[in-house]
Amino acid sequence: MSLQQSTTTTTGAGVAGPEAATAVGLAGSMEPPKRRRFGRQREQLSWRKTLKRDWQLYALVALPLLFFAIFRYLPMLGNIIAFRRFRPGGSIFGEEWVGLRYVEMFLTDPTFWAVFGNTLAIGSLTLLFCFPLPIILALLLNEVRSRYFKKFVQTISYLPHFLSIVIIAGMLMQLLSLEGTVNQIVRAVGGDAVPFLQLPEWFRTVYVSSEVWQTVGWGTILYLAALTNVDTALYEAARIDGANRWQQTWHVTLTGIRPTMVTLLILNIGAFLSVGFEKVLLLYNPLTYPTADVISTYLYRVGLEANNFSYAAAIGMFEAIIGLTLILSANAISRRTVGTSLW
Amino acid sequence: MNTLILLGVVGVTLYPFVNIIAQSFSGESFIRAGEVNLWPKGFNTTTYQLVLSDSLFWTNYRNTVVYTVVATAIAMVLTTCYAYVLSKRKLRGRNVLIGIAVFTMFFNGGLIPNYVLISSLGLTNSLWAIVLPNAISVFNLLVMKSFFENLPEELDEAAQIDGLSTFGILFRIVLPLSKAVMATMVLFYAVAFWNSWFQAFLYMDRADLFPVTVYLRNLIAGASTAASSGGGTDLAQVASNIQSVTMVLTVLPILCLYPFVQRHFVSGIMLGSVKG
Structure with a gap:
């Protein structure tokens, strides 16, 4: 059967019975207009009708599909240079096969494992702080009685989300400079000024706290929406059952927003390795490389500063595959355990 | 207690803004002495005059405006077309079209293949290197799609009976009803393109083509190299004054618009989260 199917999909001649015909029909639906001759009989007829009725709709997706093909899917295929020798200026798919040479190269590269460790460390710390803090802030906002005060706090706390990362970096450099506000506080409590951005031991703290500053307020939006949907009758029922404030929060509020929490957790886990590259x-700077250098910055230097395109592509592909695996497994686990999933 | 914590949050959020604004109006010597926090010291506007008299700053600022406008326009056209088609529940192949878009949210080609592609397409040092690779944001696409899906289907049917073509329905019926979501999408795209820097940093090497974010990045990078190489504190300090001014001028449009459009952003996010 499998043999027959593969023949039909490659030749397009629907000669292999009903099951194969279905398979071809499915394959045909991948690219609606052009492949219609691949399907036989019923499929063909209805495609013709569909096309006649909906050709204008299919025409509308032509340009967007071209965009996805060129700027999203072509680069995915371009990853093949991870297994091929690449000559700048040559074909984007490289010149000749070299097998797993570049994969072996990064697996035995100590710097790669160092940056891998840094990525895990920064990723976990970010998850540890940037996932729960929006929930806490949303709970605090939810308790506010005055509508104006709530609006005011929301408006202010969303603001950092709209800043360019360059501005954030600039602000950090000013605040953390030897004469900056943070060091003034350090001096005021009797310490010595710390050159935060030059010391590897401070990098993760700086990174994570600025990430918190930028994302926590905006992160509350979905929770606040979920909170307004929690049935108020549940609180009364809990009060009657003798639940105090904390127990109400724990059993009613947090249960009510659990689907939102799980969804955002999955998304956060999916973004785990793509630590804020920019x-x-x-x-970072050479002084802070020991803790600050992550996979994406390493492959940037290897690829675009040292022109080792294939080697960097191998690393990049590894990162992308882990990212995809992470999000798929997080999604599968959550579907099994709590019944919430992204799709 | 609750209120105090929230006031603390507001304070911490606002402080860096206040700080750069204060520095932008301060004399260099006061910043160097670490005396400028909430309020300018040695108030002056000479730094503003200095930055504003730099012709490269103006060129780059104008570039940012041009890139943002062109990129947003193209992104809106492509996103609207695709989202409208995706919102047709009865369309054949719809799920495949959705899959093609959504898959790219979770898996992408990565930096190197993208770089190779853009260079071999000959897009370096052109506006298209910034515009084309980000012409559709899948998140925005899904937001728009769920908005279109919520429009009553009877509208469509009535319009078809009246003899309107698909394009007619899109332009005469759907778009006029979607002004709110369109405004939100324009804002999402415009802010993203206004703030972007890496694309330009990667694909442009002529200073007169940079957007203002890259101009700012180069100021900051220059200052930090001077600081980390030691001895160059003077240079770093002069720059810190100028840096603040440049930062203020770069965020100014966003800060001015923000109070009026903040609501739209939030409604956009909510719309995006209510998906199928």
């Missing part, structure tokens, strides 16, 4: 690139 921010690290702007904030």
Whole structure:
């Protein structure tokens, strides 16, 4: 059967019975207008009708599909240079096969494992702080009685989300400079000024706290929406059952927003390895490489500063595959355990 | 207690803004002495005059405006077309079209293949290197799609009976009803393009083509190299004054618009989260 199917999909001649015909029909639906001759009989007829009725709709997606093909899917295929020798200026798919040479190269590269560790460390710290803090802030906002005060706090706390990462980096450099506000506080409590951005031991703190500053307020939006949907009758029922304030929060509020929490957790886990590349690139310097250098910045230097395109592509592909695996497994686990999933 | 914590949050959020504004109006010597926090010291506007008299700053600022306008316009056209088609529940192949878009949210080609592609397409040092690779944001696409899906289907049917073509329905019926979501999408795209820097940093090497974010990045990078190489504190300090001014001028449009459009952003996010 599998043999027959593969023949039909490659030749397009629907000669292999009903099951194969369905398979071809599915394959045909991948690219609506052009492939219609691949399907036989019923499929063909209805495609013709569909096309006649909806050709204008299909025409509308032509340009967007071209965009996805060129700027999203072509680069995915371009990852093949991870297994091929690449000559700048040559074909984007490289010149000749070299097998797993570049994969072996990064697996035995100590710097790669160092930056891998840094990525995990920064990723986990970010998750540890940037996931729960919006929930806490949303709970605090939810308790506010005055509508105006609530609006005011919301408006202010969303603001950092709209800043360019370059501005964030600039602000950090001013605040953390030897004469900046943070060091004034350090001096005021009797300490010595610390050159925060030059010391590897401070990088993660700086990174994570600025991430908190920028994302926490905006992160409350979905929780606040979920909170307004929690049935108020549940609180009364809990009060009658003798639940105090904390127990109400724990059993009613947090249960009510659990689907939102799980969804955002999955998304956060999916973004785990793609540690804010641009921010690290702007904030790190050779002095802080020992803790600040992450996979994406390393492959940036290897690829675009040292022109090792294939090697960097191999690292990049590894990162992308782990990211995809993470999000798929987080999604599968949450579907099984709590019944919430992204799709 | 609750109120105090929230006031603390507001304070911490606002402080960096206040600080750069104060520095932008301050004399260099006061910043160097670490005396400028909430309020300018040695008030002057000479730094503003200095930055504003730099012709490169103006060129780059104008570039940002041009890039943002062009990129947003193109992104809106492509996103609207695709989202409208995706909102047709009965369309054949719809799920495949959705899949094609959503998959790119979770898996992408990565930096190197993208770089190779853009260079081999000959897009370096052109506006298209910034505009084309980000012409559709899948998140925005899904927001728009769920908005279109919520429009009553009867409208469509009535319009078809009246003899309107698909394009007619889109332009005469759907778009006029979607002004709110369109405004939100324009804002989402415009802010993203206004703030972007890396694309330009990567694909442009002529200073007269940079957007203002790259101009700012180069100021900051220059200052931090001077600071980390030691001895160059003078240079770093002069720059810190200028840096603040440039930062203020770069965020100014966003800060001015923000109070009026903040509501739209939030409603956009909510719309995006209410998906199928």
